[in-house]
Amino acid sequence: MKSIGYKPQLDGLRCMAVLAVLFHHFWQMDTGVGLIGVRLFFVLSGFLITTMLLSAKELIESDASWHLYEKHWNALKGRLSDSFSSAVTPTSAADSVAIPPGGEMKLSDEQVGVTT
Numbered sequence: 001m002k003s004i005g006y007k008p009q010l011d012g013l014r015c016m017a018v019l020a021v022l023f024h025h026f027w028q029m030d031t032g033v034g035l036i037g038v039r040l041f042f043v044l045s046g047f048l049i050t051t052m053l054l055s056a057k058e059l060i061e062s063d064a065s066w067h068l069y070e071k072h073w074n075a076l077k078g079r080l081s082d083s084f085s086s087a088v089t090p091t092s093a094a095d096s097v098a099i100p101p102g103g104e105m106k107l108s109d110e111q112v113g114v115t116t
Helices: 008-027 033-061 067-098
Strands: none
Touching: 008 033, 033 067
């Protein structure tokens, strides 16, 4: 499989997907935008990770040097850790603002999705 290389357009689409989810969460509008954003983000992330894994498989099968293999996996770890950090940091910050210390967040049955 030929490597697709870096495509900034895909990062732009993932950014739009994240913004769609944030829009849904902060404004609580039931427009379906959040669900579309989640699906788009997972499809794009899965595509990018699968492409990287397939190119790594080719490196291994073609007896490429360990240096290339290590470089590839370090790039994958860097990409995943950046995504993880960009998701966890704002979520933690918002959580510390939204829920007072020692307080509990009370949700109604409707917010939790409980049906009777």
